[in-house]
Amino acid sequence: MIKNNDTISPYQITMIVIMTIVGVGIFSLPAQLADTAGSDSWFVILIGGLLNLMPLNIILMINNRFPNKTLPEYAQDIVGKVPGKIITAIYAIYFIIFVAYEVRIINEVIKSSLLLRTPSEVIMLTMILTATYAVRGGVECVARVMEMFFPLLFIPLFLIMIPGIADLDLTNIMPVFYNLSSKILVSLPNMALSFAGYEVLMFYVGFMENPKKAYKSANIGIIFVTVLYMVIIILCLTMFGVTMLKDSIWPLLGYVRDIDLPDLFLERLDAVMLAIWLFTVYTTIVSLYFVVTYSISKILGTKEQKQFVLPLVPIIYYMALLPQNIVYLKEMENFLFQYLGIILIFLIPIVLLVIAWIRKVRGEVS
Amino acid sequence: MxxxxxxxxxxxxxxxxxxxxxxxxxxxxxxxxxxxxxxxxxxxxxxxxxxxxxxxxxxxxxxxxxxxxxxxxxxxxxxxxxxxxxxxxxxxxxxxxxxxxxxxxxxxxxxxxxxxxxxxxxxxxxxxxxxxxxxxxxxxxxGAKGWPTRGVNEPNTESVIRGPRDGFVETFRKNTALVRRRIRDPRLKLKQMKIGVRSKTDVGIFYIEDIVTKELVDEVLRRLESIEIDAILDSGYIEQFIEDDPYSPFPQISITERPDHVAAELYEGRVVILVDNTPFALIVPATLNSMFQSPEDYYDRWFIASVLRFIRIIASFIAMLLPGLYIAFTSYNPGIIPTRLVLSIAASRQGVPFPAVVEAFVMEMTLELLREAGIRLPAPIGNTIGIVGGLVIGQAAVQAGIVSPIMVIVVALTAIASFANPSYNLSIGFRIMRFGLMIIAGLLGLYGLTLGFILIITHLTRLKSFNVPYLAPFVAMRTTDLKDTVYRAPIYKMVRRPSLTSRNKIRLRNNRGIINQKAKGGPKNDKKQ
Known part of the structure; x- marks a missing residue:
């Protein structure tokens, strides 16, 4: 029988990593990488995945130093009460912008393909409100939502991708490994972007009974995402070729749209793909949204996170409305992932870990 | 002990x-x-x-x-x-x-x-x-109880093609005897109590002592003892008092009329509540997965059972989603379906004065009306209702130009699909959801339909039945439990009991190796003798 308290299993950690990272980014990722890495982008993303293992494991090291504690708790242990709360607040703000960004992108995609005349307000508010239902369920519900949507997302996804294989042209990934090192350097910001999301582990691992098991689970999660990205990039690359891929906004949708299924019940798969895709955006939003409400409840020192869920809806909605158009949205994206992201994913965890070492603080094993 | x-x-x-x-x-x-x-x-x-x-x-x-x-x-x-x-x-x-x-x-x-x-x-x-x-x-x-009772009959609500034909009756003692006959184990326990200040209805809690978890039995007893009411007329009263989320459209306790079903659940570590004056036993905890299972699944060979179970799951999706999909495709996203199909749908909808949502609502409401009327009427008149309804739904509505022929197909399919589920109260849940999904599909098309579906799945993930997640084993995953879900593994391979409910895990010995050995080596030994 399942215990009633809020604990997360190692398998659920893998699910959280996968379902949080895989979000709207996957729509545009092949195009952005093709722009910087050309025909080698499938290899560059592999490097990117491996590079991301380092900050991931640093995060896990802090978590293991403070078992059963989440970032708001151990940050206060390491740097003191007020600075700890400030760090938590920075993360909360970052995740709020992250959620708003996801909501805005899905709005753009839906408006361009499914609902051409429906006002953005309706699309964004319904999406946010749907997410609030899961977030109000607490960490147990959030983890189970990730677990449940994983097969619902990936089984149809792979089924949809398979028919396109007939149209692929492998010569498109030639030349291989041309000018690789500079390509990797130029693509670094993109990699931070496409793997952003696993920093939520600073919160979720604290709910595990045995945080040591998180190493294996989280690393498997990142590797799964890397392989998934590689497959998608190879498919898009071989389907379109570098030159075409660079100019498309959402190449994955284009890939699915180009699949021709004569005399089947469904002719255009991209709308179906989008519907399924909503699952993963939803899980990303839920995962981040929970972290935001949890941080706020810890900063204010309340027991429950529930009551902060609905008051955040207008804030997220307002932030999602801020970028005027897709160009400003790109600026928001750059700010979020290239500046804030690198600081929050990479720098702060390292600093926290070093201070914890120097001050010799560590959590008690309960 | x-x-x-x-x-x-x-x-x-x-x-x-x-x-x-x-x-x-x-x-x-x-x-x-x-x-x-x-x-x-x-x-x-x-x-x-x-x-x-x-x-x-x-x-x-x-x-x-x-x-x-x-x-x-x-x-x-x-x-x-x-x-x-x-x-x-x-x-x-x-x-x-x-x-x-x-x-x-x-x-x-x-x-x-x-x-x-x-x-x-x-x-x-x-x-x-x-x-x-x-x-x-x-x-x-x-002890001279001797009131008029009904004999043991085949249950009406859960008929099977292959399997035992006896069903529970209204007499508590006969029902407990039917269960005991299937479990000749001293560890099968029956705790009895009387619930209802005036009715003093007998309520019995069956469990197998070394399989069930103690927490579950305690929880069931705790919830039962907390009931204070003047009368219990059916196990449905008890169900509504002890279920976890009364506001959910989905049932969190399974009901059955079949003693073999009860025995199977007891062997998996669940607790069964029998109530006097009703043939319906309650089984806790229930999961969505357990409601897709029919006792017959285990009597047929595994291959057949797996295919049937898969069909049932598909049927539930159809019953829930099909009208919503029809609305979304015809009014918002006709580009998804093939051009020729779009043309034929458009041609058939020509002259229909309503949007697809209204059309679907009219037809689905008619269907529900027919179903409800059919249940209330005595069997001979019920047939008449069927024929009249068939005419209304089928021929006349189309000829009058109120609905399109395709809509008739959609309604017929959802009707058939919603009856393919072995659990009656679960299929009602899906049917109610269907109307919600139709509204949201009418408002926001495929996007709305997907959001509605996400909401339903999230709701199911939040649900619990006696502390067991409703979507187990898909959430709180154990790979051995997956053997009895969308497909049913061969019986000899289901060595372990479901891990979420039971503790004494091993229930059988996989004998395939021995049998295969005998089959190969058998004739040789015969020759030697």
Whole structure:
């Protein structure tokens, strides 16, 4: 029988990593990488995945130093009460912008393909409100939502991708490994972007009974995402070729749209793909949204996170409305992932870990 | 080792008695008559025993509730006629009269002595007979329940092609016997209690002691004991009192009429609640997965069972999503379906004055109306309703130009699909969801439909039944539990019991290796001999 308290299993950690990272980014990722890495982008993303293992494991090291504690708790242990709360607040703000960004992108995609005349307000508010239902369920519900949507997302996804294989042209990934090192350097910001999301582990691992098991689970999660990205990039690359891929906004949708299924019940798969895709955006939003409400409840020192869920809806909605158009949205994206992201994913965890070492603080094993 | 030492039911005389009997027959009977005033179906049979006719007895029972043949043979005949042969002398035996009568004179199998008048009155109301003896305070209760009952029939709601044909009836004792027949194990426990301040309905909790988890039994008992109501008429009352989320459209407790189903669930470590006066047993905890299972799945070969189960799951998706998909595709995203199909749908919808949402609502409402009317009517008229409904849904509505022929197909498909689920109350849940999804698909197309679907899945993930997640084993994943989900593994491969409910995990030995060995080596050995 399942215990009633809020604990997360190692398998659920893998699910959280996968379902949080895989979000709207996957729509545009092949195009952005093709722009910087050309025909080698499938290899560059592999490097990117491996590079991301380092900050991931640093995060896990802090978590293991403070078992059963989440970032708001151990940050206060390491740097003191007020600075700890400030760090938590920075993360909360970052995740709020992250959620708003996801909501805005899905709005753009839906408006361009499914609902051409429906006002953005309706699309964004319904999406946010749907997410609030899961977030109000607490960490147990959030983890189970990730677990449940994983097969619902990936089984149809792979089924949809398979028919396109007939149209692929492998010569498109030639030349291989041309000018690789500079390509990797130029693509670094993109990699931070496409793997952003696993920093939520600073919160979720604290709910595990045995945080040591998180190493294996989280690393498997990142590797799964890397392989998934590689497959998608190879498919898009071989389907379109570098030159075409660079100019498309959402190449994955284009890939699915180009699949021709004569005399089947469904002719255009991209709308179906989008519907399924909503699952993963939803899980990303839920995962981040929970972290935001949890941080706020810890900063204010309340027991429950529930009551902060609905008051955040207008804030997220307002932030999602801020970028005027897709160009400003790109600026928001750059700010979020290239500046804030690198600081929050990479720098702060390292600093926290070093201070914890120097001050010799560590959590008690309960 | 008993789990509930502290909770043991009191035996004959060991609890505090409020309304104690006296030595005098007249006072005792007077009290009973006072309590049961204006109950004209109660029989007070007064008679005297012995040569000198000095011993006065009164037998009290309810006409129709007790078996009079049994009472005539075991009480009246033996006391009034047989006892005369060895005449008890009143003066000699007066102080031992109770022991003599109880242990020597009543050839009935179920006897009980009590000095509590309230208990005796309750026994009378249950259908037993109570014997009052003048000069003795102790009353003798004779188990003589014999009210009209229905015989064991094939259950109506869960018919199977292959499998046992017996179903529960309205009598509690017959039902417990049907379960016991399938589990001849001393570790099968039955805890009984009476719920309902006025109805005093028998409620029994079945579990197998070394398979079930103790927390589950405690939780079930705790929830049952918290019920305070005047009457329990069906297990549905109990279900509504003890379920986890009363606001969910999905049932969190499975119900069944089949003793073989109950036995199978007990062997998996679940707890079964049987209630008197109803053939429906409650099974807790229930998961969505368990509601897709029919007992027949385990009697057929695994391949057939797996295919059938897959069909059921597809059917549930159709029942829930198809009208919504029709609305989304025709009014918002016709580009998804092939051009020729779009053209034929458009052609068939030509002249239909309503948008697809209204069209779908009209037809689905008609379907639900037909279904409801069909249930309420007696069977011969029910057929007429079917024919009339077929005409309305099919021919006439299309010819009148109110709906399109494609819509008729959609409605027919959802109707068939919603009845393919073995669990009636679950399919109602899906049907209700269908209307919500139709509205949201009418408002936001495929996007809205997907959001609605996400909401339903999230709701299911939040649900719990007695602390077991409703979507187990898909959430809180254990790979061994997946053997009995969308597909049903061969029985010999399901070595372990479901891990979420049971503790004594191993339930069988995989014998395939031995059988294959024998099949290969068998003929050789024969030759040698």
């Amino acid at each position: 008993s789990l509930f030492n502290g909770n043991k039911k009191s035996s004959d005389n060991d609890k505090e008695i409020k309304n104690r009997t006296t030595d005098s027959l007249d006072i005792n009977i007077g009290k009973v008559k006072e309590t049961l005033k204006d109950c004209d179906d109660i029989v007070y049979k007064e008679f005297v025993v012995g040569e000198e006719q000095k011993l006065r007895f009164t037998l009290v029972y309810i006409d129709g509730m007790s078996d009079t043949t049994l009472l005539n043979m075991t009480v009246l005949e033996s006391l009034m006629i047989s006892a005369r042969e060895v005449a008890p002398d009143a003066s000699k035996f007066a102080d031992k009269l109770y022991e003599l009568v109880r242990y020597g004179n009543l050839p009935a199998s179920e006897l009980k002595g009590t000095e509590d008048l309230d208990e005796a009155i309750l026994d009378i109301l249950i259908g037993d007979a109570v014997l009052f003896i003048d000069g003795t305070a102790t009353l003798i209760t004779i």
